[in-house]
Amino acid sequence: MTGLLAPGPGRDLSLAGRAPGLVIARLVFLRAARSGAAWGLVFGLFIILQTLGYTSAYKTPASRAGLERAYGNNAGLNALLGQARDIGTIAGWASWRFVGILGVLGALWGLLTSTRLLRGEEDAGRYDLLLAGQTTRRRAAAQAVAGLGAGLLALFIVTAAGTIVAGLPASAGFTIGQCLYFSVTLVASAAVFLAIGALASQLASTRRAAAAVTGAIFAIAFALRMAADSDQHLHWLVWLSPLGWVEESRPLTSPDPAALLPVLLLAAIVIAMTLRLAGSRDLGAAAIRGRDVSRPHLTLLGSAAGLAVRLMRPAAIVWLLTTAGFALLLGSIAQSSAADVTGSREIQQAISRLGGHGSVAAAYLGLTFLTLSSLIALAAAGQVGAIRAEEASGHLENLLVRPVSRTSWLAGRLALSAVLLITAGVAAGLAAWAGAAGQHSGLRLGSLAAAGLNTVPPGLFLLGLGALMLGAWPRRASAAVYGYLAWSFLTEFAGGIIHTSHWLLDTSVFFQLVPAPATSPDWQSAAILTGLGLFGSVLGAILLARRDEHAA
């Protein structure tokens, strides 16, 4: 075996000629590029399917004018996705929809990736080994940032490929230059939040704290952009948010590259600060020191389930508040959205296609609650990842060598996750009601609470799928759940417009969801999804009890 590692005659030991000083950049690049390419694939497919959907659904000038009348001045949608300009043209529609959705997803990718690959790796102690090599802390940080940049390039390349495939045909009619500029805009928010995540990784003492800091900055940026786009008088706020700068670049309709300059400037300043802090602090320490000594707080430390509650509590509270806040905002703009489109034949048709029969405000919430359901499903996938991380980190072993059975541990974790999802759904419904009640929309508390609950079954189904994977292929559990979530998202948001096979659409967990409160929740479908989730959980628990415990 050792022969495999022995250098051949005349070969040195410095990684076969690779400069040893670039090892960190290469390691970070490999992981960031893998993740960037995967997300880029989702972005690219989304762009292709959505463009196909638009060009096939709105073929005539009349139908496109109708679309513009229906959605062009909708305050609710403007707040959610950004200002809709010229959406009667494919260029305007693509700028609005793709920048609004993919810009946000790109920002999330950026913050998760940089905090994972910088602070997460430092938390795990792997930077100690790397920094023992021929480098300094500042140079190591520079390499890591360069690796992240290369990962961003991977995201850009795959996204651009999707944009070119979708944009070059005559039906869309974009030039290659337009496609490339558009793709730069789509990944610009990812670049900003990669940089902010890198800086937060120097400031915070744990990966979780770094992600929370970056997440809070993202939430503020999103709220500013929403406020700016919901009221013309507040539009100046758009210049206070990086997401607003990206929106103002208007890549396909009236390109304004100057709007991207603040993006570049901010990223450059933040990276410079990152490198400065990385060079001046101890490895493993944070620029903002956390408290390493504290009096014991023994609440909830009496059982495995209590421990799980305690560990997930901070993230759960932040997440519940975010979900409820988002729903409150949706509720508070639902009535004005309804006023914008009252009498619109297209909107009425869209509602009837979805099986709705309620008011336009209810229809708006029915459609936007589908987005809320995606958020709850994302939280379910995050819970599966957290459960697997307990095992992979070796923390779970401390419990399983004591009188705690694997089945009861998994059942407890899944039950807690399910409670979190249900609470989020109901809280979202109640918050939307509170927002809507202030605008005298006439939407009832019971119907919005039920609509909130209606968003939960896809998350419960994903939780069951995750449990099954945890029992059968634990190391693939997270990838499988996130992969299925991405598939469902693509199928739901793109497949719905393209007239494709019903069998294919049925593979999306979101396709089983009805747009409550525009229509009454379909409790039968909800029960089936929940039952399937429960079945997956039981099967997963049985398999977990019959396999070896696996650390990473």
Add this chain to the structure above:
Amino acid sequence: MSVPAIRAEGLSKRYGSAAALTGLDLEVAEGEILGCLGPNGAGKTTTIRLLLGLARPTAGRAEIFGLDCQRQAVEAHRRLSFVPGEASLWPSLTGAETLHLLGRVQGRVDAAYRGELIDRFALDPSKKVRAYSKGNRQKVLLIAALSARPDLLVLDEPTSGLDPLMEQAFRRSVQEAREAGQTVFLSSHILSEVEALCDRVAILRQGRLVEIGTLAEMRHLSALSVDVTFGGAPPDLAGVPGVTRAVTDGPHVHLEVHGSVGPLLQALAGTGVRELISREPSLEELFLAHYGPGGAAPELTATRAGAGAGR
């Protein structure tokens, strides 16, 4: 007759085509301290994971106090505590919070003894786990395990990362466990630790149990070490019955003798012996005898120092 603390019958574990443990038959009596030795990959940790029910055997079975390690794992765990070699704890909890949690989950804890152990191991329980060194994290798990006063302590290289002073504190704690009638299964690379603490020693090699017994029994089965210094040129002793190894260095000869020393003494008579020292093999020598090139079987070697032989 009392139920043994640990019983394994034909216990085997394969990972794909690799055999990690093959046909382990083992019994550890209640109150006994058994040391488990073997190089990396010998099967020590696999044995422990099978006993704890963390891994499922490919064949055979194991019991803890008569409780099946797979089907009755929870009941078995009520009677044991485990310390792994690699302490992986929740970084956001303090030492005190971790000890409280592990004690509550275990279901029993001697709080006064826990306080005594915290002092003995010089642990600062107010620090968060993320601020602890490797040795301090190991202390948390040792204190949690010992303070539960379980019937069985399963220790997998428990002192890795501890300094020599703490190693002494650990030995004292195991002695106290012995006096309290607790059983200890100790896997360790520190041979002096095993030699000092254990009633019996089991030696694993490539997933098989190659030797088990008390140190005295193992010494009887192993070579006696004899160093002879001659007044003049030493005679050739390689052919003397019982001599399995002879290394000559000037007037000094190092011999290893299996069985009776009578033939050697007869051969030495009238050869001008100036000094003769004999001693039983240390545990380190016993261990190396099992893991030297060529395996456990002793071979007759007669070499001269400096000629590249020796062990």
